[in-house]
Amino acid sequence: MLHKLSTFAGVSGPVVVIIMDGYGIASNKAGSAIDAATKPTLDRLFAQFPHIRLRAHGTAVGMPSDEDMGNSEVGHNAIGAGQVYSQGAALVANAIADGSIWQGNAWQEIVAGAKAGAHGKPGTLHFIGLFSDGNVHSHIDHLRALVVQAKAEGINTVRIHALLDGRDVPETSALDYIVPFEAFLQALSTDGFDARIASGGGRQTITMDRYDANWPMVARGWRTHVLGEGPQFANATAAVIGLREMHPGTIDQDLPEFVIAEFEENGHGKPIGTIEDGDAVVLFNFRGDRALEITRSFVDDDFSHFDRVRRPDVSYAGMLQYDGDLQLPKRFLVSPPAIKDTSGEWFSKSGLAQFACSETQKFGHVTYFWNGNRSGKFEGETWQEVPSDLVPFEQRPWMKAAEITDAMIAALQSGKYQVLRCNYANGDMVGHTGNFRAATMAIEAVDLALSRLLPAIDAAGGVALITADHGNADEMFELDKKTRQPTQNENGSFKAKTAHTLNPVPLILYDTVSGGKLGLQQTDSAGLSNIAATVANLLGLQKHDKWDDSVLQIK
Ligand SMILES: O=C(O)[C@@H](CO)OP(=O)(O)O
Ligand SMILES: [Mn+2]
Numbered sequence: 349m350l351h352k353l354s355t356f357a358g359v360s361g362p363v364v365v366i367i368m369d370g371y372g373i374a375s376n377k378a379g380s381a382i383d384a385a386t387k388p389t390l391d392r393l394f395a396q397f398p399h400i401r402l403r404a405h406g407t408a409v410g411m412p413s414d415e416d417m418g419n420s421e422v423g424h425n426a427i428g429a430g431q432v433y434s435q436g437a438a439l440v441a442n443a444i445a446d447g448s449i450w451q452g453n454a455w456q457e458i459v460a461g462a463k464a465g466a467h468g469k470p471g472t473l474h475f476i477g478l479f480s481d482g483n484v485h486s487h488i489d490h491l492r493a494l495v496v497q498a499k500a501e502g503i504n505t506v507r508i509h510a511l512l513d514g515r516d517v518p519e520t521s522a523l524d525y526i527v528p529f530e531a532f533l534q535a536l537s538t539d540g541f542d543a544r545i546a547s548g549g550g551r552q553t554i555t556m557d558r559y560d561a562n563w564p565m566v567a568r569g570w571r572t573h574v575l576g577e578g579p580q581f582a583n584a585t586a587a588v589i590g591l592r593e594m595h596p597g598t599i600d601q602d603l604p605e606f607v608i609a610e611f612e613e614n615g616h617g618k619p620i621g622t623i624e625d626g627d628a629v630v631l632f633n634f635r636g637d638r639a640l641e642i643t644r645s646f647v648d649d650d651f652s653h654f655d656r657v658r659r660p661d662v663s664y665a666g667m668l669q670y671d672g673d674l675q676l677p678k679r680f681l682v683s684p685p686a687i688k689d690t691s692g693e694w695f696s697k698s699g700l701a702q703f704a705c706s707e708t709q710k711f712g713h714v715t716y717f718w719n720g721n722r723s724g725k726f727e728g729e730t731w732q733e734v735p736s737d738l739v740p741f742e743q744r745p746w747m748k749a750a751e752i753t754d755a756m757i758a759a760l761q762s763g764k765y766q767v768l769r770c771n772y773a774n775g776d777m778v779g780h781t782g783n784f785r786a787a788t789m790a791i792e793a794v795d796l797a798l799s800r801l802l803p804a805i806d807a808a809g810g811v812a813l814i815t816a817d818h819g820n821a822d823e824m825f826e827l828d829k830k831t832r833q834p835t836q837n838e839n840g841s842f843k844a845k846t847a848h849t850l851n852p853v854p855l856i857l858y859d860t861v862s863g864g865k866l867g868l869q870q871t872d873s874a875g876l877s878n879i880a881a882t883v884a885n886l887l888g889l890q891k892h893d894k895w896d897d898s899v900l901q902i903k
């Protein structure tokens with residue numbers, strides 16, 4: 349008989365939550381690096397242990413629609429908080445739709461700042477951000493609305509610093525966004541209004557580093573956007589075409605930087621959009637991890653990550669506040685979701701010791717995102733970061749899975765922690781490269797890590813919930829929307845896919861302690877936000893009232 353476990357005393361050992369980043373359940377095995385991988389441990393888990401599917405995309409994680417794929421921010425927020433909040437993508441879209449974004453002080457100050465300018469001249473309003481409709485970090489429709497409103501407010505000059513995506517959208521789709529946008533800007537540039545793309549580059553080359561992994565990337569972005577240094581082109585369309593010719597085979601996210609210039613007869617180019625005293629700058633990304641370093645570069649008085657050469661005196665705003673604890677930045681156009689009563693806080697208040705570990709690329713996912721976009725620790729939390737390699741990850745698909753496993757085993761053996769969590773980045777970070785072979789190895793590295801970690805959980809008398817935040821390696825080729833078959837390039841090869849997927853993710857209960865008494869309940873709505881209560885249930889703790897239900901069953 350199945351019954352609710354409100355009186356369940358909990359397992360005696362620790363509960364471990366293992367996030368296999370980017371591990372979805374494929375809708376078609378063709379193109380799934382997960383199905384192609386040799387993974388005896390995962391195969392055994394699926395064959396022998398209770399497992400269900402969880403929704404990890406769309407409205408189940410607070411995205412505006414079920415057309416939106418999942419991502420690490422919304423996924424880890426939902427797992428860590430046990431609740432679903434309307435996320436940045438939805439909050440910004442709503443604030444634009446109802447016009448409240450324009451009434452806020454932040455926007456008014458940005459407009460006033462740009463109009464006031466400096467040295468008797470009005471300033472330029474700059475927008476920096478990810479230039480696509482991926483809706484993971486940004487949406488180009490938000491940018492469009494910002495530019496239209498800037499003109500309506502009487503701003504004269506707008507400059508856009510466009511980070512090319514190819515990671516949340518098809519890998520060489522930059523021109524699908526740039527060509528229409530440059531036409532839109534040109535059509536809008538009448539009556540003394542002048543809006544143009546001024547600089548840009550691939551998001552994995554400049555500006556959008558995260559978690560202090562690679563500050564030189566941010567320095568390169570600063571030189572491009574602020575100082576106007578880099579290869580010059582007449583417009584962004586020409587830049588993308590030119591850079592692709594110069595770097596054949598390079599996908600959008602990895603393209604180098606470019607600067608748009610006006611050329612004199614002698615061929616000398618003058619950048620059209622350097623950032624100067626009296627200008628205003630809006631970072632139109634709503635997601636925080638890759639927005640914090642460039643934000644710091646603008647707002648920090650005390651700054652030592654790179655030589656800024658010149659720090660313009662600008663009015664700066666983020667689309668959202670990216671870190672509530674650090675108040676970064678102070679000025680923001682839309683309030684972020686007020687994520688409260690997370691599992692980190694709840695377990696801390698219950699007096700439990702918690703351990704969180706990942707490598708740099710995902711470290712903030714199991715700490716900052718997990719705790720509701722707060723950079724501070726709750727009492728009793730220990731965090732361990734394993735430094736990530738600084739290489740294209742198709743060259744090292746094993747990443748730091750072994751070292752994360754070492755750290756988790758040591759934490760388990762210490763006997764100090766009742767709740768542990770880790771993130772294996774491999775399926776996601778290698779999945780984003782579009783390299784199928786490397787992605788199968790990434791999954792194999794995770795499988796090997798699990799084969800070492802699970803015995804340490806047994807030894808501690810614990811249980812594990814093995815899951816993922818969203819899919820990625822489960823779809824390494826673009827699939828035709830109707831047939832779900834891989835689509836082909838002109839030469840017959842499959843079109844590589846670098847983005848996340850809409851697929852559900854597994855939740856496996858690794859339990860060798862209850863004698864088969866525990867199971868998982870599959871419901872239609874089961875999603876990532878059910879994990880926190882399931883952990884509480886396994887610990888024999890009451891869940892927080894605000895959390896979605898546990899999916900644990902007792903037989
Ligand atoms: O790399 C990133 O920034 C995103 C994709 O845009 O991936 P994830 O959500 O897995 O961090
Ligand atoms: Mn992820």
Ligand SMILES: [Mn+2]
Nearest residue numbers: 420776777780
């Ligand atoms: Mn990802």
